[in-house]
Amino acid sequence: xxxxxxxxxxxxxxxxxxxxxxxxxxxxxxxxxxxxxxxxxxxxxxxxxxxxxxxxxxxxxxxxxxxxxxxxxxxxxxxxxxxxxxxxxxxxxxxxxxxxxxxxxxxxxxxxxxxxxxxxxxxxxxxxxxxxxxxxxxxxxxxxxxxxxxxxxxxxxxxxxxxxxxxxxxxxxxxxxxxxxxxxxxxxxxxxxxxxxxxxxxxxxxxxxxxxxxxxxxxxxxxxxxxxxxxxxxxxxxxxxxxxxxxxxxxxxxxxxxxxxxxxxxxxxxxxxxxxxxxxxxxxxxxxxxxxxxxxxxxxxxxxxxxxxxxxxxxxxxxxxxxxxxxxxxxxxxxxxxxxxxxxxxxxxxxxxxxxxxxxxxxxxxxxxxxxxxxxxxxxxxxxxxxxxxxxxxxxxxxxxxxxxxxxxxxxxxxxxxxxxxxxxxxxxxxxxxxxxxxxxxxxxxxxxxxxxxxxxxxxxxxxxxxxxxxxx
Amino acid sequence: xxxxxxxxxxxxxxxxxxxxxxxxxxxxxxxxxxxxxxxxxxxxxxxxxxxxxxxxxxxxxxxxxxxxxxxxxxxxxxxxxxxxxxxxxxxxxxxxxxxxxxxxxxxxxxxxxxxxxxxxxxxxxxxxxxxxxxxxxxxxxxxxxxxxxxxxxxxxxxxxxxxxxxxxxxxxxxxxxxxxxxxxxxxxxxxxxxxxxxxxxxxxxxxxxxxxxxxxxxxxxxxxxxxxxxxxxxxxxxxxxxxxxxxxxxxxxxxxxxxxxxxxxxxxxxxxxxxxxxxxxxxxxxxxxxxxxxxxxxxxxxxxxxxxxxxxxxxxxxxxxxxxxxxxxxxxxxxxxxxxxxxxxxxxxxxxxxxxxxxxxxxxxxxxxxxxxxxxxxxxxxxxxxxxxxxxxxxxxxxxxxxxxxxxxxxxxxxxxxxxxxxxxxxxxxxxxxxxxxxxxxxxxxxxxxxxxxxxxxxxxxxxxxxxxxx
Numbered sequence: 024x025x026x027x028x029x030x031x032x033x034x035x036x037x038x039x040x041x042x043x044x045x046x047x048x049x050x051x052x053x054x055x056x057x058x059x060x061x062x063x064x065x066x067x068x069x070x071x072x073x074x075x076x077x078x079x080x081x082x083x084x085x086x087x088x089x090x091x092x093x094x095x096x097x098x099x100x101x102x103x104x105x106x107x108x109x110x111x112x113x114x115x116x117x118x119x120x121x122x123x124x125x126x127x128x129x130x131x132x133x134x135x136x137x138x139x140x141x142x143x144x145x146x147x148x149x150x151x152x153x154x155x156x157x158x159x160x161x162x163x164x165x166x167x168x169x170x171x172x173x174x175x176x177x178x179x180x181x182x183x184x185x186x187x188x189x190x191x192x193x194x195x196x197x198x199x200x201x202x203x204x205x206x207x208x209x210x211x212x213x214x215x216x217x218x219x220x221x222x223x224x225x226x227x228x229x230x231x232x233x234x235x236x237x238x239x240x241x242x243x244x245x246x247x248x249x250x251x252x253x254x255x256x257x258x259x260x261x262x263x264x265x266x267x268x269x270x271x272x273x274x275x276x277x278x279x280x281x282x283x284x285x286x287x288x289x290x291x292x293x294x295x296x297x298x299x300x301x302x303x304x305x306x307x308x309x310x311x312x313x314x315x316x317x318x319x320x321x322x323x324x325x326x327x328x329x330x331x332x333x334x335x336x337x338x339x340x341x342x343x344x345x346x347x348x349x350x351x352x353x354x355x356x357x358x359x360x361x362x363x364x365x366x367x368x369x370x371x372x373x374x375x376x377x378x379x380x381x382x383x384x385x386x387x388x389x390x391x392x393x394x395x396x397x398x399x400x401x402x403x404x405x406x407x408x409x410x411x412x413x414x415x416x417x418x419x420x421x422x423x424x425x426x427x428x429x430x431x432x433x434x435x436x437x438x439x440x441x442x443x444x445x446x447x448x449x450x451x452x453x454x455x456x457x458x459x460x461x462x463x464x465x466x467x468x469x470x471x472x473x474x475x476x477x478x479x480x481x482x483x484x485x486x487x488x489x490x491x492x493x494x495x496x
Numbered sequence: 497x498x499x500x501x502x503x504x505x506x507x508x509x510x511x512x513x514x515x516x517x518x519x520x521x522x523x524x525x526x527x528x529x530x531x532x533x534x535x536x537x538x539x540x541x542x543x544x545x546x547x548x549x550x551x552x553x554x555x556x557x558x559x560x561x562x563x564x565x566x567x568x569x570x571x572x573x574x575x576x577x578x579x580x581x582x583x584x585x586x587x588x589x590x591x592x593x594x595x596x597x598x599x600x601x602x603x604x605x606x607x608x609x610x611x612x613x614x615x616x617x618x619x620x621x622x623x624x625x626x627x628x629x630x631x632x633x634x635x636x637x638x639x640x641x642x643x644x645x646x647x648x649x650x651x652x653x654x655x656x657x658x659x660x661x662x663x664x665x666x667x668x669x670x671x672x673x674x675x676x677x678x679x680x681x682x683x684x685x686x687x688x689x690x691x692x693x694x695x696x697x698x699x700x701x702x703x704x705x706x707x708x709x710x711x712x713x714x715x716x717x718x719x720x721x722x723x724x725x726x727x728x729x730x731x732x733x734x735x736x737x738x739x740x741x742x743x744x745x746x747x748x749x750x751x752x753x754x755x756x757x758x759x760x761x762x763x764x765x766x767x768x769x770x771x772x773x774x775x776x777x778x779x780x781x782x783x784x785x786x787x788x789x790x791x792x793x794x795x796x797x798x799x800x801x802x803x804x805x806x807x808x809x810x811x812x813x814x815x816x817x818x819x820x821x822x823x824x825x826x827x828x829x830x831x832x833x834x835x836x837x838x839x840x841x842x843x844x845x846x847x848x849x850x851x852x853x854x855x856x857x858x859x860x861x862x863x864x865x866x867x868x869x870x871x872x873x874x875x876x877x878x879x880x881x882x883x884x885x886x887x888x889x890x891x892x893x894x895x896x897x898x899x900x901x902x903x904x905x906x907x908x909x910x911x912x913x914x915x916x917x918x919x920x921x922x923x924x925x926x927x928x929x930x931x932x933x934x935x936x937x938x939x940x941x942x943x944x945x946x947x948x949x950x951x952x953x954x955x956x957x958x959x960x961x962x963x964x965x966x967x
Contacts, residue, residue, distance in 0.1 A: 085549060086888055127815065130806050134875060137882030156885055183814060190821035190842055193770035199662055299767060302657035333603075334582070334594035344591055347650025350658050370658050402599050409601015413618050416550040416720070417890045 065415060067425065067435035070259045072266035078251035079425050079435060080262055083418055087157040089255040091167075092422040093270075094148040094430055096248035100216040100282045100361075101239070105230065108223020109239050110149060112188060112231055114142035117151075119180040121169035126180045129166070138163040140170065146217055147360040148430065149243060154419070157256045168269045171244065176236045188228050195222065199304040199471040202296060203368070207306035207469040210294050211287035217362060245277035246270060250429045254422040285362045286310035293468040295477060303376040303472025307383065308366030309465045312456075314358035314431055321448045321456040322365075323356055327403045328395045328453075329386065329461070330354030330367050335402060337386050342369060348379045358431070365460065376474035384463040391461040394454030408442040530888070531898055532724050533908045536731060538740040539712030543898045543908060544727045545719035547891045553720035554895045555627045556616040557635070558903040560715070561708040563688075564610040564681040564750055564833070570700055572652065572688020575608040577701045579648050581615065582606075585637040590644060593630065600626060610682055611832040612903035618892065621721045625730045628716075632734040635709055638702075645698040653694060656687050664766035665773060665944055672942040675760040676777050680753050680833060710741035717899040719891040748905075750833055753779065760940040765947035771821075772843035773944040774853050780827065780933045782835035784904050791829045792917050793929035798827035798837060799876040800868050800926070801860065809839070812859050819847045819855050832904040837933060849943050860934055867927035880918055 068080045099110035118133065118140055120126040133140065136159035141152050151171075155163035195201040205220050212218030223231075249270060253262050287310045312318050323331075330338040330353050342352045354367030371379045395403070415421050428437050470477065531545045563574045584590040597604040602619030617627045660666045670685050677683035687693070716735060718727050756779070783791040802809045802825025813820040823841035839860070841852040887893050901911045 083549065087885065088889060090889075127806070127811070130804075131875075134804075134806050134879055137879055137886075139886070154886065156882060183818075186818075186821040186844055187814075189845075190771050195770070197664075197768045197770040300662045302654065302662050304662075332598065334591070335598045340591075343651055345647070347647035348654070350651055350655035370662075371654060372657060402595070406598040406601060409620060410598075410603060411601075412550060412552050412620060413601075413603060416552045419889060 065421070065438065067438065068259055069435065070253075070262050070266070072263040072271070074267040074271045076246060076249070076251070076266040076270050078253055078262060078266055079429060080252075080257070080259055081254045081418075081421055081425070082256075082258065083254060083421075084256050086418065087256050088418060089153075089155050089157065089160060089253065089257050090418045090422045091151070091153040091251065091253050092419075092426045093151045093153075093249060093251040094426055095151075095243050095245070095277070096148055096250075096360075096430075097243040097277065097279050098147045098149055099144045099219075099221045100146050101243060101280055102216070102219065102223070103235070103280075105227060106223075106235055107219050107227040108188065108192075108221075109231055109235055110144040110243075111222045112184065112228065113236055113239055114144050114149065115184045115188065116176055116180065116236060117142045117170050117174055119184065120175035120177055121166070122173045122175075124166075124169065125175065126177060129170075132162075132166060136162050136166075138166060140167060144221070146221065150426075152419075160257075164265050164268060168272075171269055172272045174236075174240060176233050176240075178233055181233050181236065185228060185231065188222070189225060192222060192225055192228060197298075199298055199300050199302070200368075200370070202298065203304040203306045203469050203471040206294065206296055206471070207308065207366070207467065210292060210469055211308065211364070211467045212285060212362070213288065215285045216282055217285060217359065241274070242278040245274045247275060248277040248279065249273070250426060252422045252425040252429060254418040254425075282361050287362070287364060287465075287467050289465050291464050291466055291468075293477075294470070295474060296469065296471045297473060298471050300472050301372060302370050303373050303470055303474045304368065304370045305376060305380060305468060305470045306366065306368045307380070307466050307468045308354075308364050309462060309467060311356055311358075311363040311365045311460055313363050318452075318456045318459065319358070319363075320444045321452045322460050324400070324403050324407065324445065324448050325390070325395065325453055325457045325460060326354055326356045326365055327407060328399045329390050331356070332403060332406065335406065337390065338367070338369075338383060341382050341386055342371075342379055346382070348375050348382075352379070352383070373473045374475050376470060376472065377476045380468065380470075380477075384466065387461045387463045387466075390457050391463070392458070394450065394457045397450050400448070400450055400453050404445055404448065407445050411442055530894070530912070531908050534724070534728065536711065536736045538736060538738060540731075540735050541715040541902060542727065542731055543715065543717045543902060544722060544724050545717070545891065545894045545898060546722060547719060547888075547894070548721050551621050551721050552618060552891075553621045553624050553718055553722055554616060554618050554892045555624060555631070556614055556717040556895050556899050557631050558612055558614045558715040558717065558899045559709060560612060560713050560748065560903050560905075561704075562609050562611045562613055563684060563686040565708070565748065566681065566684070566704070569692060570696065570704075571684045572686075572693040573696055573700050573704050574613055575687055576649065576652055576693070576696050577704050578606050578608045578613050578615075579652060580640055580645060580701050581634055581638060583641070583644050583648070584639045585633050586639065587633055587637070588630065590641065593634070596630065597627070602627065608686055610686055612900060614896075614899060614903070616892075616895070624718070624722065624726075625734070628730050628734040632738060635711065635714065635735070636738055638705055638709075640698050640702060642698055645701065649693070649696060652687065653690065656690060656693065659687060660685065661690075664764065664769045667766070668764045668773070668775070668942050668944045671762055671764060672775070672777055672940045675762060675940045676779060676836070678754055678756065679751050681750055682831070682833065708744060710744045711735050711738045712740040713744045715899060715902045717895045717902075719895040719898075748832060752833075756937045759936045761942075762940070763943045763945060765945045767946070767948050769944050769946040771944075772847075772849050772946065773840065774843075774849040774856075774941070775838060775840040776853070776856075776939055776941045778837040778933060778935070779938040780829070780835045780837045782829045782831040782833070782904075783901075783910075784832055784906065785834055786829070789917065789921060789925055790929055790932075791835070792914070793921050793925040794827045794829060794835070794837065794933065795880070796873060796876045796918070796921055797863070797868070797926045797930050798825050799879065800872045801825050801863060802839065808863070809841075809856055809859050813841055813852065813855050817855060818844055819852050820844055823852070823856065825856075830900060830904065849945075853941065860930065863927065864930045864934060867923050867930075870923060873921070873923050873926065877918055877921070881915055884915060 070078045070080045102109045120129045139154040143150050153167050209218045312322055330336050338352045342348050349369050349371045352369040357364050369379050414424050531543050533543045535541055566573050582593045594604050597617050600623045602617045604617040606615040674683045809823050813823040820841040821844050825839040827837050829835040839856050841856055843852055
């Protein structure tokens with residue numbers, strides 16, 4: 024890895040769950056969307072602590088580890104206007120001292136017992152991740168408790184982390200992938216928290232103070248917006264005690280700013296952000312049906328066929344395999360709490376961006392008009408059902424998967440039923456939902472680079488693929 | 497070298513896990529043996545790492561060949577071949593390899609480094625036999641169509657743009673490696689130089705393939721819900737049927753380095769740089785080339801000096817002096833022919849890079865002079881041993897650790913002796929390693945400077961048609 028990515032690691036680490044995921048091509052993203060589960064016999068227990076805090080638990084005593092994953096609803100949508108980047112800021116402050124223990128001492132203690140703790144933010148949640156060896160569990164839980172309930176936010180630590188975040192922003196401002204994603208959200212969600220820069224700007228982060236962090240913590244870290252999953256070497260009774268210890272002292276109710284339901288702007292738009300790079304990066308996307316819509320699972324399968332399925336996907340086939348236009352092209356379905364999107368990305372040399380986007384539009388249109396073939400559908404089902412178990416082969420992956428389900432309001436039985444839901448998708452469903460979902464005329468497109476032959480204002484016509492598709496059936 | 501691996505599809509998750517593989521020695525065991533090994537009659541090594549918690553397996557084949565084995569003028573061919581391995585065989589139609597794996601509920605990918613190339617699938621355990629059948633098939637039956645090759649060449653050029661040319665810090669890294677190694681092929685980027693990549697041909701790929709891809713130059717690693725016996729049976733029925741190729745070089749011999757006479761320095765000015773960055777690379781030994789205990793001492797040295805916010809460099813430059821917004825260092829000891837020590841700092845607002853560099857040098861000079869404390873050493877050891885236990889949660893991580901080590905000629909026993917060897921390191925060992933290997937003559941220092949008047953330094957031209965070297 025380059026030294027620079029090491030430099031950014033502190034904050035990137037916090038962004039891992041959703042931030043980085045949004046830059047990931049298809050296969051990895053399926054995990055993030057967290058829509059699924061394995062046939063493996065995995066016993067998910069619902070635990071309620073003596074103090075009334077609920078959690079899901081999977082006991083796994085063969086490795087002396089405990090993984091906790093937890094989430095507080097809210098996320099960076101809760102950043103006050105003008106203080107964008109506050110949620111991200113707090114994720115970088117959670118190991119900077121708590122209770123009577125100052126930053127350096129706190130981190131030293133974490134290291135002494137090899138405790139792992141990190142946070143990251145998404146549009147709708149703050150995520151916490153905690154891991155400890157069984158032998159150090161009591162000490163680690165004590166440190167975690169202090170951090171959750173009494174983070175210090177000392178001004179010297181606040182200033183130091185602020186400089187780091189500003190440096191990261193300066194880097195991100197020149198990174199075409201990051202700029203493209205940020206600008207896409209701004210273009211798709213004007214006048215909504217989802218359209219604001221999740222990590223803020225130089226200007227907004229510079230203005231964030233200790234008081235802002237204290238206030239954000241008070242409003243967002245509570246018991247009624249908390250979800251917890253534990254996986255590992257622990258019993259239900261032991262977990263119950265830990266839940267009360269760590270979270271019991273939080274306020275009963277969070278004080279969240281209401282966020283309106285929304286969807287990306289319709290009608291199609293295209294924006295070019297000029298940057299002197301040899302390869303342009305495009306992000307493209309449109310609105311999709313909500314997670315609880317009866318068509319969501321079908322949309323998930325359709326997306327897999329179009330752009331979510333790695334080398335099995337149409338976009339990869341047409342853009343990369345047939346024409347060599349890009350190394351990476353993908354789409355994914357992202358259900359947020361207040362909107363759902365189908366979004367994708369492609370990176371190609373400046374001279375090929377117009378052609379690549381035309382092909383992508385053409386493939387979307389074709390899928391909308393004809394739907395997938397029976398063979399495409401079967402291949403997608405085979406992969407999606409067969410690979411479900413791969414999401415559950417480590418403690419930490421199990422914990423992340425289950426937390427996602429919990430947040431989406433599903434029960435543990437989802438894991439058993441999920442493959443049946445995939446199997447139940449019919450070709451007729453897929454055709455109907457493809458037509459409902461894929462409307463290239465609504466695509467919001469953001470390009471960063473120096474693409475040739477593209478007009479920022481106009482929506483280009485859909486070109487049919489230049490090469491016939493052999494053996495498509 | 498740093499993370500100079502390139503994979504067929506850009507999964508950041510893969511990169512993250514590779515970082516673990518990059519420092520595989522940093523994760524070995526407390527004491528228990530966890531892997532078993534055997535050899536097939538054709539010379540193929542096999543390692544099995546059982547983990548029965550979930551009914552899935554990770555299947556990997558590692559070839560003992562990488563970018564540092566390429567002939568002059570053909571940079572990038574190892575990685576290009578890795579992409580082309582997904583094209584077709586007599587049994588697999590063009591582009592179907594990954595689709596077949598997907599249809600079986602599996603995920604697949606591959607990656608190339610300087611010293612090794614690896615292919616892998618993650619799949620339900622009852623599909624393991626089919627994976628082995630397909631992987632064994634393409635070990636010797638690859639078919640390449642001219643047009644497919646040219647299209648894929650465009651893909652690797654796009655990959656280069658994504659990874660390197662669009663990113664000034666990656667360009668700086670590339671320039672620093674080129675300067676760090678005067679003669680050894682580690683000075684080339686794994687993905688290749690643009691002008692040479694643009695000339696790679698079908699024949700180049702096939703020549704490389706036939707020269708290096710054979711069971712006696714490969715290692716099979718299977719981790720997950722399997723037993724030795726199951727793997728042995730399946731491996732004998734698939735890989736075991738392929739005859740050894742006696743022409744595969746049994747000794748990996750690359751040009752060595754002459755003694756360095758002078759430190760190298762370079763400055764990359766790029767309008768696309770967001771921060772002022774300073775970094776330093778030193779040539780150092782690797783676990784393969786070091787005297788016993790030295791690589792372990794270097795791992796501990798750099799953990800104490802440069803890893804995370806409790807490190808000496810971070811505490812001095814970021815917390816106390818406020819010269820840098822972040823700073824640290826690392827040791828990479830996994831190379832066949834050597835490793836590297838690296839240091840870096842990103843200037844705090846307006847601080848000249850020279851000051852950042854001088855302060856990092858002072859931190860390291862203090863260690864050279866006064867060593868590290870017993871307490872620091874104990875903490876660093878403790879942290880590595882804990883990493884080992886954390887890693888045992890992930891079968892794919894374990895497969896990469898063993899695979900990488902065996903690919904550079906180490907043994908399962910050496911991998912598993914690592915925790916014991918780490919615990920033997922003394923504060924004197926750390927001090928001596930610092931004194932011996934932080935030699936400025938063996939280093940390159942690079943600055944990345946945001947400069948609006950600079951021109952983005954990108955080479956995406958084909959070579960001049962008169963270029964004789966490549967014909």
